[in-house]
Amino acid sequence: MTEYSLFTSESVSEGHPDKIADQISDAILDAILAEDPRARVACETMVKTGVAIISGEISTNAWVDLEGIVRGVINDIGYTSSDVGFDGATCSVINIIGKQSPEINQGVDRDNLEDQGAGDQGLMFGYASDETDVLMPAPITYAHRLVERQAKVRRDGTLKWLRPDAKSQVTLRYGEDGRPEAIDAVVLSTQHNPEITLSDLREAVIEEIIKPVLPAEWLSDHTKYFINPTGKFVIGGPVGDCGLTGRKIIVDSYGGMARHGGGAFSGKDPSKVDRSAAYAGRWVAKNIVAAGLASRCEIQVSYAIGEAQPTSISLNTFGTETVPHDKIVAAVREVFDLRPFAIIRDLDLLHPIYRPTASYGHFGRQPYQLNRGTAFSWERTDRAEALKAALR
Amino acid sequence: MTEYSLFTSESVSEGHPDKIADQISDAILDAILAEDPRARVACETMVKTGVAIISGEISTNAWVDLEGIVRGVINDIGYTSSDVGFDGATCSVINIIGKQSPEINQGVDRDNLEDQGAGDQGLMFGYASDETDVLMPAPITYAHRLVERQAKVRRDGTLKWLRPDAKSQVTLRYGEDGRPEAIDAVVLSTQHNPEITLSDLREAVIEEIIKPVLPAEWLSDHTKYFINPTGKFVIGGPVGDCGLTGRKIIVDSYGGMARHGGGAFSGKDPSKVDRSAAYAGRWVAKNIVAAGLASRCEIQVSYAIGEAQPTSISLNTFGTETVPHDKIVAAVREVFDLRPFAIIRDLDLLHPIYRPTASYGHFGRQPYQLNRGTAFSWERTDRAEALKAALR
Ligand SMILES: C[S@@+](CC[C@H](N)C(=O)[O-])C[C@H]1O[C@@H](n2cnc3c(N)ncnc32)[C@H](O)[C@@H]1O
Numbered sequence: 001m002t003e004y005s006l007f008t009s010e011s012v013s014e015g016h017p018d019k020i021a022d023q024i025s026d027a028i029l030d031a032i033l034a035e036d037p038r039a040r041v042a043c044e045t046m047v048k049t050g051v052a053i054i055s056g057e058i059s060t061n062a063w064v065d066l067e068g069i070v071r072g073v074i075n076d077i078g079y080t081s082s083d084v085g086f087d088g089a090t091c092s093v094i095n096i097i098g099k100q101s102p103e104i105n106q107g108v109d110r111d112n113l114e115d116q117g118a119g120d121q122g123l124m125f126g127y128a129s130d131e132t133d134v135l136m137p138a139p140i141t142y143a144h145r146l147v148e149r150q151a152k153v154r155r156d157g158t159l160k161w162l163r164p165d166a167k168s169q170v171t172l173r174y175g176e177d178g179r180p181e182a183i184d185a186v187v188l189s190t191q192h193n194p195e196i197t198l199s200d201l202r203e204a205v206i207e208e209i210i211k212p213v214l215p216a217e218w219l220s221d222h223t224k225y226f227i228n229p230t231g232k233f234v235i236g237g238p239v240g241d242c243g244l245t246g247r248k249i250i251v252d253s254y255g256g257m258a259r260h261g262g263g264a265f266s267g268k269d270p271s272k273v274d275r276s277a278a279y280a281g282r283w284v285a286k287n288i289v290a291a292g293l294a295s296r297c298e299i300q301v302s303y304a305i306g307e308a309q310p311t312s313i314s315l316n317t318f319g320t321e322t323v324p325h326d327k328i329v330a331a332v333r334e335v336f337d338l339r340p341f342a343i344i345r346d347l348d349l350l351h352p353i354y355r356p357t358a359s360y361g362h363f364g365r366q367p368y369q370l371n372r373g374t375a376f377s378w379e380r381t382d383r384a385e386a387l388k389a390a391l392r
Numbered sequence: 393m394t395e396y397s398l399f400t401s402e403s404v405s406e407g408h409p410d411k412i413a414d415q416i417s418d419a420i421l422d423a424i425l426a427e428d429p430r431a432r433v434a435c436e437t438m439v440k441t442g443v444a445i446i447s448g449e450i451s452t453n454a455w456v457d458l459e460g461i462v463r464g465v466i467n468d469i470g471y472t473s474s475d476v477g478f479d480g481a482t483c484s485v486i487n488i489i490g491k492q493s494p495e496i497n498q499g500v501d502r503d504n505l506e507d508q509g510a511g512d513q514g515l516m517f518g519y520a521s522d523e524t525d526v527l528m529p530a531p532i533t534y535a536h537r538l539v540e541r542q543a544k545v546r547r548d549g550t551l552k553w554l555r556p557d558a559k560s561q562v563t564l565r566y567g568e569d570g571r572p573e574a575i576d577a578v579v580l581s582t583q584h585n586p587e588i589t590l591s592d593l594r595e596a597v598i599e600e601i602i603k604p605v606l607p608a609e610w611l612s613d614h615t616k617y618f619i620n621p622t623g624k625f626v627i628g629g630p631v632g633d634c635g636l637t638g639r640k641i642i643v644d645s646y647g648g649m650a651r652h653g654g655g656a657f658s659g660k661d662p663s664k665v666d667r668s669a670a671y672a673g674r675w676v677a678k679n680i681v682a683a684g685l686a687s688r689c690e691i692q693v694s695y696a697i698g699e700a701q702p703t704s705i706s707l708n709t710f711g712t713e714t715v716p717h718d719k720i721v722a723a724v725r726e727v728f729d730l731r732p733f734a735i736i737r738d739l740d741l742l743h744p745i746y747r748p749t750a751s752y753g754h755f756g757r758q759p760y761q762l763n764r765g766t767a768f769s770w771e772r773t774d775r776a777e778a779l780k781a782a783l784r
């Protein structure tokens with residue numbers, strides 16, 4: 001549901017350079033959190049031809065094999081040979097990580113744990129809409145599913161000539177009622193072995209990736225397909241494009257349908273509100289929609305560094321609310337505690353749960369590799385009843 | 393004008409680590425474009441304690457002194473001594489830049505120059521609103537002015553104990569009529585010399601930075617001030633925080649008030665639609681508001697790599713339009729040519745104009761250091777009359 005009659009969102013596969021960087025940063029975070037839940041981690045990665053550079057600020061007592069983690073992530077993605085352009089076993093791994101500034105730390109740590117200050121200032125948005133069953137905007141949902149499917153048919157051998165790097169983009173047409181109606185354009189670029197011809201590649205991408213994923217009723221003769229429009233995409237990964245942590249923040253969230261505060265997720269422990277408060281924002285917005293208080297909801301929160309209470313909490317329901325606006329805000333304040341300590345406690349964030357978040361979106365899905373036997377805690381609609389009760 | 397009753401935006405100074413990276417990337421872009429307007433540049437920078445790493449993909453015939461440019465930018469910002477944590481003269485400069493993939497290039501270059509393909513897929517938004525005289529949202533406008541003022545009083549010696557790294561955040565309260573009414577909260581953190589006491593710092597920041605910038609009628613006893621809330625901020629710049637190009641995309645654009653497609657600006661030559669089409673989007677939206685067709689306007693465009701024509705153009709006027717919506721879209725299509733070639737021509741983008749864009753926002757202002765004697769071309773309202781004529 002949107003005011004736009006056409007809306008476009010994109011996604012990228014786990015082999016995209018920016019996503020390699022995100023996965024490395026989150027794998028390092030996970031390894032440290034597994035040993036030391038009180039660690040402070042802000043891990044930034046750069047990948048370029050033949051090299052992965054890890055940087056940022058980390059304070060921990062844990063000892064982790066950083067080099068091994070970096071090589072493992074690169075190999076797991078499928079970059080295992082210089083033939084495909086990148087090789088986890090032989091690339092260079094450079095570590096220029098420093099410690100968290102003690103002056104930042106003094107703003108965050110408090111004698112009373114509940115008073116833990118926000119790890120930085122900033123603004124974050126959470127969003128939900130009833131236009132899909134996962135309460136996410138449809139364009140980003142289908143863009144993700146296309147690149148997930150690319151990885152699946154690459155891994156299971158259906159299309160043996162696929163390589164890890166890929167991008168997708170979906171332009172959706174919305175009807176007068178604000179509901180998705182048709183797909184206007186699909187863009188899909190995938191890295192490939194040199195042997196496959198462009199026409200074979202295009203046919204296989206349509207049959208094995210696009211058709212199994214996109215709802216048939218949305219496709220028609222008017223749908224435009226752009227499949228590997230450059231004609232050739234053998235060179236990919238970090239050779240074709242430098243990758244950096246935090247450079248796919250719109251792919252990571254709502255595909256542009258919701259506003260964004262600018263903060264990145266990967267590599268950050270949940271004392272950083274850029275991550276924890278954005279997860280909480282999704283949780284709040286999804287519970288509001290699940291409770292039927294609005295069919296579309298965006299929440300903004302903001303923080304000052306070192307302060308526990310948000311500096312602002314603000315709501316937008318785009319005219320879809322079923323209950324007066326200020327009452328919803330009051331119910332949110334009653335049902336949700338948005339101090340960093342409370343978010344971390346209520347969403348159970350001090351665990352090594354982050355690597356699966358780093359590809360195919362942080363919201364609106366069940367990760368493939370379920371950690372700790374649970375789905376993403378911020379996708380639970382466990383406070384919908386409490387919201388309704390607060391409004392009674 | 394917004395649906396939110398409270399809205400928060402932030403900005404950062406030119407000494408913030410992510411902004412150091414953006415300015416280095418754009419200074420390199422400028423140096424190359426000055427010699428070779430046909431160059432292809434995608435320059436990414438990482439700064440951390442004692443080191444600046446430049447990376448990305450560049451294809452050019454120009455020879456430029458990359459090391460000298462990097463050192464120059466760092467020194468110009470004010471990082472000139474290890475006493476302040478970073479020194480342009482003595483830090484390490486590491487260059488791992490590669491060439492643009494010839495397979496990407498074959499999608500972009502065309503025999504007929506006008507058919508130049510988009511340098512990547514992607515979605516971009518442009519925005520304008522009549523809530524300030526620069527047709528920008530008020531929260532980001534004032535957040536920028538606070539950190540611009542921090543740099544000014546640091547440079548002119550008014551507050552000699554200021555250091556380059558700083559962040560600001562403004563929470564604005566909107567009235568029933570959707571107009572800015574009051575400032576609810578201001579956050580300002582600035583790096584400083586160790587000599588100044590916290591209370592002296594707070595008083596000086598209020599008197600010399602906050603009061604000269606924020607409209608007095610919006611400040612009251614209800615305004616909350618958070619000035620250096622961690623208590624100490626002597627360590628700053630790349631020692632306190634790793635900096636990366638493209639990690640302040642919301643600061644660079646509309647402070648979160650408008651949607652964002654996710655693409656970064658700095659370091660990218662205008663064949664990359666992430667930059668050129670976002671600039672064009674601002675130009676289109678601003679002309680629509682200037683022509684009185686809406687008081688608030690957001691435009692989305694999207695591209696497929698290698699294709700000249702956008703895959704979608706879409707408009708949102710939030711119910712503020714004075715002319716039916718589809719007529720505005722038709723007028724936009726008539727008056728604006730959004731192929732990459734045409735954007736570059738009409739906004740005159742193949743010049744070394746980018747370094748000043750890399751701090752204090754790409755939109756809604758006249759840069760201090762005017763290059764080529766002109767303001768940002770995408771801020772011109774030179775097509776407002778043509779839009780009106782197209783609607784007659
Ligand atoms: C087009 S590249 C970015 C531009 C690049 N920095 C340059 O030098 O122009 C962005 C992404 O597109 C994809 N890509 C790389 N090579 C491609 C090709 N030959 N055709 C289509 N997409 C490609 C990869 O996913 C890559 O990360």
Ligand SMILES: C[S@@+](CC[C@H](N)C(=O)[O-])C[C@H]1O[C@@H](n2cnc3c(N)ncnc32)[C@H](O)[C@@H]1O
Pocket residue numbers: 040041042057058099100101103104107119120121305408409410557558559581582620621622623624625626627628629632633634
């Ligand atoms: C808080 S740091 C980011 C967090 C960091 N990566 C960490 O290790 O926790 C983000 C920005 O805050 C500012 N900053 C750094 N030190 C600070 C301090 N002691 N107090 C307030 N702000 C600070 C700088 O502008 C810095 O780039």
